Amino acid sequence: MIVGKIPIRTHVITEKDDIVDVVFKYTGEIAGPGDVIAVAETVVAITQGRAILPETVRPGTLAKFLCRFPGKDGSLATPQAMHLAITETGVPRIFLGVAAAAAGKIAGRKGDFYRVAGRHLTLIDDVAGTMWPFQRHIILGPKTPQEVVDRIKDATGAEAVVTDVNDIGNVDILAASNGIDGKALIKELEDNPFGNDDQQTPIVVLKMAE
Amino acid sequence: MFSQKQPRITNIWSKVIESDEAYFTKVVVESTGAYKYSVGRQGNDIVLIGAGVVANMPTGPIEVNDGLVSDITLHESRPDAATVTIHMEHPAGYRVESSEGIPVRTAIFLERSTIAGLLQGKKILIDPGHGGKDVGGKGPVNLLEKNVVLLIANELEQLFRQVDASVLLTRKGDESIPVHNRLKMAKDERADLFIGIHTHTDNNCKVGGTAVLYKASSRESLDLAKLVKDELIRKLKLTDRGLKGSRKFAVLEGIPVVEVEVVAITNWVEEGLLRSPTFHKRAAEGIFNGITKYYATTDGNKKVKV
Structure with a gap:
């Protein structure tokens, strides 16, 4: 069960960043096994030079x-x-x-x-x-999102998704690591915990009950 | 275990809260756990000092520019202490509330009554340019100046209504109104300010940015134009296309006049910006902030009570 959604503020992410390094830097001390790290598709694409x-x-x-x-x-x-x-x-x-x-x-x-x-x-x-x-x-959309979530899971031990969420509650999951219940997750992201586009929180950690 | 780790500050955000009973800026500091803090004043600024908490997010300033708060700066004073400084444009009363949960949220509510005070008793005339058969500029895809300026003008009207300032629009719908009638309305209504909302049209589709026209040879209009342009650029982060004096407003004696060219509608990136309701709102906020700053700095208002 999800007990909290933590929006993670980051620096301005550019094509000079590696998305897995960014996720590890900002969630390494926060997300653990069982938790889900949701990453906005736009920043994944930006780090890929797209x-x-x-x-x-x-x-x-x-x-x-x-x-x-x-x-x-x-x-x-x-x-x-x-x-x-x-x-x-x-x-x-x-x-x-x-x-x-x-x-x-x-x-x-x-x-x-x-x-x-x-x-x-x-x-x-x-x-x-x-x-x-x-x-x-x-x-453009991100390339190889499945590879990105698998690498994030390897680096952090947490589950990971790449997702496209907008303010009117449309949630699209582009890729998810293998321990994820997609349907339940879509419901949790419908309120757009990423906030609007100028809030600089492209990562959300969904904490699970311990 | 998660709960035993040192709490980390994961996000700071702010929002202007407007309702019938309340008008304030809410600044929220989010963290992965609770920590001890104190909140106090340093000059006009409000400072939260947290002990036993570290920054998970980048330290440094976050721009706000909401007319009351200019920015919020996170600073790690010691390895286990973090300071959040709210830099204020005007002094304001505040109160603090914390709520438990994941994340823990510490909220600082800052009263915006100073802004209302600055605009008290002022009558602002907003003039959305063009209308009806006169469509104004055209975007490369399909937008028309007469429509987008009305959307921005409506947002601006809302902001003035919120502080109980008296505000009028030269047109509410898609009507064609001759310019001299618009200017006459300012005289008849004894408006304190005339604010035209336009977009720029250029033969070169690469030209873009924000400019403000003002009534030539009017010191007040020039002061107002400078402030409105600077505040708009802080909000929209577009190119500065400068200030231009114009003789067409000369008939409005004694009333400061500015005409804002928010963007160049003929630039197709900027036409794209004009599709976004968030952009209309931010443009209106920039203009509003410029006007409040004008009243905060002009001589007649220096003694406004806080």
Whole structure:
């Protein structure tokens, strides 16, 4: 049973950090066997160098064309973000996604693009989607999240998850170490213990009863 | 065992609490266990000294800039003692509450009545630019200036209402109102300040940042513009595009006038920022802080009671 959720404030994490070192540094004295360390997917991605300055992206014709179709408040409404999505998932799969989205539209269904083109594309945060100093960056989803949680478990002895949580209670667990009850954990993260994006608490330790 | 380890400070955060009965800044220090502490005053600043507790989080300042608290600094004075200094912009009364649990939370409530006092009896006219057929600037994706400035103006109005200041908007909806009518409203209503809310439009989509226009040859308008711009930049951390005098407000004799260009809507990163309700709120807070600072520093208000 979870007896407490401890948001962990860290320094501003950049691509110079190793995520496992960061987690160990800030939770080594706090989390033990049985506890769960939850890490926000955005910082995992940032440490992997996946925060991209849009000025460095040269969108092709396809990206310029396709970015007109998704919702304007979504994450792929700019040519640069669409270009990165194409690079992430490959041109054929993007086309399959577009075809699915078109069919979905006729059927009055939403979300078919991501279901076909890849769930990982929902993790792309367009500019202004992340806290300072990354407000000018497009942030891709993290790579190999399973490897990250396994390394965190090795280093700390605690269970670990990489998760995407937002203020409206949507919780997505990207990867979890093998001792975790995913369903119970989603409920515990629905109140977004990470706080809003300027609180600099990308790690939460869920303490279990001893 | 966990409970026998030395308590560690894991997080410090603050929030402005606004309700009908209360108006204060709540500063919370979270730790993995309870420890002995004392809270006292050093000048205007409030200092919490904890014994037998260590910092788990980075030491140093955390920016707050909420108009009352400028920053909160964590410092390890000895290996087993930590000091939390709340740097204040104005003096304020406080009380402390602790709650058990994991984490243990020590909360310091700071009264914001000084800010209310500074704005007492003032009448502020907020002018969200453009409206109706006049859409103003356009973002590269789809946002329109007339819509986003209204959202920011509404947030700003809320902040003034909270301190019982008298506040008016030149438009509440998507209406087209000629500029001379807006200025006339300031005169007719005998407003103390005229605050225009706009975004900048530039042919170069790389140009971005915050600028403030002010009524040319008005010392008060220039002072106000400087403070509003500085406080906005502290909040939004955008490029400083400077201050510009403008002759178009000359008809408003005796009323300080500023026109805030919060961001450049034509910069597509900044258009992205304008989609976020949090950003509208922070922009409003920056403008509000600049205005309260103006009243805290102008001669007529130096003797405001605390």
